[in-house]
Amino acid sequence: MSPLPDPAATPNFAVIVMGVSGCGKSTLGSLLGAALDAPFLEGDDFHAPEAVAKMRAGCPLSDEDRWPWLDRIGLAANAAVATHGRTVIACSALRAAYRARLHAAIATPVRFILLENSRERLLARLASRANHYMPTSLLDSQLATLERPGQDEDALILNTDADPAALRDAVLHWLR
Ligand SMILES: Nc1ncnc2c1ncn2[C@@H]1O[C@H](COP(=O)(O)OP(=O)(O)O)[C@@H](O)[C@H]1O
Ligand SMILES: O=C(O)[C@H](O)[C@@H](O)[C@H](O)[C@H](O)COP(=O)(O)O
Numbered sequence: 001m002s003p004l005p006d007p008a009a010t011p012n013f014a015v016i017v018m019g020v021s022g023c024g025k026s027t028l029g030s031l032l033g034a035a036l037d038a039p040f041l042e043g044d045d046f047h048a049p050e051a052v053a054k055m056r057a058g059c060p061l062s063d064e065d066r067w068p069w070l071d072r073i074g075l076a077a078n079a080a081v082a083t084h085g086r087t088v089i090a091c092s093a094l095r096a097a098y099r100a101r102l103h104a105a106i107a108t109p110v111r112f113i114l115l116e117n118s119r120e121r122l123l124a125r126l127a128s129r130a131n132h133y134m135p136t137s138l139l140d141s142q143l144a145t146l147e148r149p150g151q152d153e154d155a156l157i158l159n160t161d162a163d164p165a166a167l168r169d170a171v172l173h174w175l176r
Helices: 025-036 049-056 063-084 096-105 119-128 136-145 164-175
Strands: 013-018 040-042 086-090 110-116 156-159
Touching: 013 025, 013 063, 013 096, 013 164, 025 040, 025 086, 025 110, 025 164, 040 063, 049 063, 063 086, 063 096, 096 110, 110 164, 119 136, 156 164
Parallel strands: 013 086, 013 110, 040 086, 110 156
Antiparallel strands: none
């Protein structure tokens, strides 16, 4: 892998790793944050306690639950870009309207990466993940809500059968 561009000479940007629960957002996002020397923001940390309780109880979030959450992520992204010039965010961003909200909230170019896998593989990964509030029973509603980015959104789409380091390198290549 060739060296990254000089951060001082690189325009500001935000990278959002998106997709349904268990697709690998946090795993890839934290690797990308380290590789880009950028703060990594975990979208789960910005949910209201009531929203986490709702998901824990097996109830999908509504648009009304998600709008303020997306706006909080936007504010945190702007703060991270102000201090570091770039940030990497893990955020489900399942619908096109949520991605538009993030674009509107974040005052710098935003690049989306959709992570995908089969329902069976996602269920297995969710089941093997310890200490997480998200029940596997919500996967089907996540998959039903997901609107894959269209061509107009210029997103990178990756399957997470590949190992995380290979995915990280594919994203770094795409960003250049
Ligand atoms: N590329 C990958 N290959 C194998 N396992 C992965 C990969 N990405 C994530 N995982 C595993 O799948 C589970 C869900 O990943 P996670 O990053 O928490 O997903 P998300 O943040 O999208 O919910 C975790 O146990 C993680 O270790
Ligand atoms: O919009 C949503 O419904 C949530 O953001 C959801 O997509 C997210 O998946 C959960 O917060 C669980 O977190 P993980 O994605 O880390 O499983």
